[in-house]
Amino acid sequence: MSTLGISSPTPDPTTADAAVLHPHEPEAGDLAALAARTAGDDLLAPPVRLDDVVPAPELLEADPGTTFVLTGDTAIRVTTHPGAREVADHLAELLRPATGLPLPVADALAVDPAGPMTLTLAGTTPPPVTTGGSADLGAEGYRLDVSGSGVRVVAETTTGLFYGVQTLRQLLPAAVESPTPVAARWALPGGTILDRPRFPYRGAMLDVARHFFAVEDVLRVVDHLARYKLNHLHLHLTDDQGWRIAVDSWPRLATVGGASEVGDGPGGHYTKDDYRRIVAYASARHVTLVPEIDLPGHTNAALVAYPELAPDKVAPPPYTGTEVGFSYVDPADERTYDFVTDVLGEVAALTPGPWLHIGGDEAYKVKGEVYTGFVERAQRIVADTGKTVVGWHQLAPAAHVDGRVLQWWGTDTADPATADAVRRGARLIVSPGNHAYLDMKYAEDTPIGHDWAGLIDVRRAYDWDPGTHVTDVPTTAVLGVEAPLWTESVTSLADIEFLLLPRLPAIAELGWSPRTTHDWARFRERLAGHGPRWSTAGITFHRSPEVPWPATPTIPGQRPAAKSDTAER
Template sequence: MAELRTALVLGASILALSASAASAAPASSLVPLPASQEIIDQASPVAIAEGARIETPAGDADARAAADYLRDLTERTRGLGLRVASAGASPAVVFRRDPTVAGGPEAYDLRVEKGRVTISAAGGAGLFYGAVTTWQLMTPDAAKGPVSIPAQRIHDAPRFSWRGLMIDSARHYQSPAEIEHMIDWMALHKLNVLHWHLTDDQGWRLEIKKYPRLTEVGGWRVPAGAAAQADIDPATGKPRLYGGIYTQDQVRRIVAYAAARHVMIVPEIEMPGHALSAILAYPQLGSDGPAPAAIQSDAGVFPYLYNVDDKTFGFLGDVLTEVMDLFPGPFIHVGGDEAVKDQWKANPAIQARIKALGLKDEDALQSWFTHRMDDFIVAHGRRLIGWDEILEGGPLPASATVMSWHGVDGAVTAAKAGHDAVVSPAPVLYFDNTQARRPDEPPGRGYLVTLKDVYGFDPAPAGLSDDQRAHILGLQANLWTEHIRTDDRLTAMAFPRAAAVAEAGWSPQGRRDWLGFAARMPVQFERYHALGLPADPAALEVAVDQSPGDAVGQASVRLSTQLGLGQIRYTTDGSAPSPSSPAYASPLTVVLPSTLKAAAFADGAQVSPTAESKLDALSVLRRTSQQLQSCSGKLVLNLEDDGPPRGPRARFMVDVINPCWIYPEVDLGAISKLTVSVGQVPFNFQLGADRAKIPLHAPATANGELEVRLDRCDAPPIAVLPLPPARPGVELSTLSADLPKLSGRHALCLSFTAKSLDPMSVIDWVQLVPAASASAKAGS
């Protein structure tokens, strides 16, 4: 997908690197790194060729499934056709049951010696993970055909039992095929828990047969913005609906698909908050009368909570009964987060219920609510799990598990009280945060969470005793999808960062090392490409940041990579970089115009794709909204335009609580003009009291203006650019203005005037025009 630069990183260019990258690969290319791996230098490697046989014990269904999985992966990546049989001569790979393999049901031993690969495990999951490791040993590069595996011994078992990803299907629907794809990608990283977020304010995706209106109403909505309102469905004559649901038959197939890959699915049914979609379907469930359907396309925290009468609990019990019939795993997630209590406070009947129950306040009522649902769940042989807000208002139910997203404090509190916990802290494990400051990064939250940031997170909180630490089940990364509307973007936001989650959850802490992990990433990306996994390539790429040089006609260029792998080498004459090209050590001074190409090299091999940037007098002065600074950084989002309904859309980095941008360090003595591309996005954010704090500056003209200020955002404007009237079908407008003659380096502060918040004007890019260019254009 071009928008994610996949063609660059995961296409022909990375395949061209395969042979050289293999020679630079680390001693182990396994992800996650196994608990122990011993290379046997004196023993002969094991060759795997076309037609090689995989042997499984007769009648062992788990072993047969693992062998079939290995065969399929090998054919898809190396193009080798292997045979699976229970008996025969000279097997190349042997699966065997061994109850003595230590480490639990996911552990395995792997021996590459005596002419074969032997995978031993006590449990089916161990056999499966041994197959995954064997496949990785067979794919140390992107080559096709026979492969030789060095002789070695591996013993492997996970550090934590919960190694998860959460997929939010409520905000944006993913196809069943995409859910299965994500399960496949998880299994290949030894991730074993899919937390499936199925209900929220914006959608109810799960078919509940007793309450069909949940999906009839909650499964579909009109997206926010004028473009969606104008996108008329000819079949209905109304704005086209967006959404989707999962039937119970589809869910059963997905659950079985996951189980075959040793992935447990944990369903989440939100309560008592995030309940708008259910209340829209059945208004009697709510605490404060009818809710407006139009706000279902908003993001943020809604005030709509379930009622606390017996009929509501009857409804929730009916729903969970059907949920538990679909999902056989031990955990049922009830949410519990962000339950704003305003409606409970204002409802006389609920206040009377609080008094009758002898509760202190609304937080205590939520605790009582959680206990009541826990009683129901436990009576059905399951365990309740909820976000860390379930700790508030009173002690937890005895068997309840906490998922800690406000840092790790909730997990620490739970573990000290004897409760199990999963660490899932924002922002580092919130994968809706951006991975790089690139204009073509997928939309999401504007906080930067790189692959290295994720790898640096340790799931074991400090300050716990050994007994308390045993309550930390593991970790989980979350894919919230308020701004992730396509399947490919979901995968790109997850990977490669989920590989870092996998290593944190599986590998012993003492074996984890960022540089070693980074060295294994180029090979891992080759595997991604071979399987069609559209991972975000930002971690591999060389980032090129350009700015004006000290003299006219020059640019200052900074080069960097997230991995920090090898040495960056570059050219400025248009030729491809090589191991003998100049090495980058400090910011470059480049004569304009030039074409700069750069790539990273390690041990003489290229370990990144080649980055190419054309540098000229205008490019060094152009900044996208992703490259500008936020004035206050309160709630920065990388938003997508609401139109066109189909096809590519512009993306804008904006602080929705303070929409204001800063272009720093501008040499105004060399600048004569400012050109800005602007757009509009719907203001569909539930911000509660924060909405009233958003500054609105009165416009002087009918459509408002873009105001440019010097150094301070409260200074008088030095330029005012009137906005044009809104034009249907036109998403972006270009504004230009001359700047006053000033000297010195200054920051430019840019903000809009407006009569209302909706729609919100936003900056796409800013182009400063040097005085020489403006004069030359005027003369022509």
């Protein structure tokens, strides 16, 4: 039997995880069994190239002519550890539908240690690839080795192991994304990949306040992030048009404030159990949830529910338009701070991640010292919950608190106030509106989206450097990069995917890959290979004319993707 083994991390932080896949070359009976499931000519398709991975790995060495092939005898072996076992189960769930292989998951100790297919727990210093590079894989790094006799993934944590699995997935033929069995030769190209992220924070934001999206839609977005090694999902939970999270101490926020959205739709909100489900699903895919409660502006929905928070104590009508800057909670009333304390406390208690985002942008009617005074008090309230405060870069003039993170969304790289906040200790998440805002149109004729920050085609999303983008902010102060998706014109999951893809992988590469690997000409070629993967999985995307998409083959035994899944909407 061939095995794919995944070892667990041990309590000793100096011990690394390992995964090993031990194949045998397919026999005639193996291929005949595949062909019997469905007809097709994918059996002898060449393997994906080792350097086709997105985001680009830090280092790789191809071994031309060497492949590893999954067969009916392949099994997944994992040493005893819950986190590593979850990664192994995830891998099996990814591969079983298309391959039709059983891929049983079992304890690695079940493998005969004297046999040719054994699992070896790696130490802290796996040998470097010959092109150089440290063997320290860190909290998210991994090493993947593919030879004719096995595939081995090594990581120091289950997070690194999970990312190694995402790379392994990309090295299999595009047909692996099929929800039904496909006749294919499930081969991986030979060689070694050593891979670690450039920035610790790599994320995307989904605005569920302008338009509400069901839990299942949010989970689908989590899957897209995990596929490209993005590790944070920022949920914009509150705005003028709707309040989307239940708060026990202020129940009308959700039931009243959540009953509206742009265009006068029905709105909606997440119960605490809904939110926990999103958190748990994201955590299983090594994605940290970052909740945003936007303050002191963008609060019309809260004022509809609780007029006592309004400066004039009069409830405004529900707002279903798209203007900004007109609403705010009363910064002079202590009841406002009771509200902020209660809401942030409940949201923090639901959120295991370290971050709590308080917005802070476009509060045009709260100015000067009144604004900074409100922000400074809100920052202290966040600190009291045990979380680290994150806010849009308009928070910059306020006094610094330990760990404070500013999210910069400007379109002009010179920003003295933000640079000054960084000198006082702030770190930066970089989300330039004219490069990273995924609600911007691709081109003038894009049917949805905005253009206030300009048109953002795939190259514009890719051709910039988060580490040096903001003037007078050193790379060491950049925590990472995030791609926001605002939803004023976005009403469905198909709309979300159309604007995310193919730009999301571009942002992911900026956050993960070393700057030295960034090359538009090569990236567009690598990205092109993902079109058939998305089509096979039924994922909507924009067929950008900048990318040399291959013709999408018909996957035997699978319904072809609808035109709207793969073409201009």
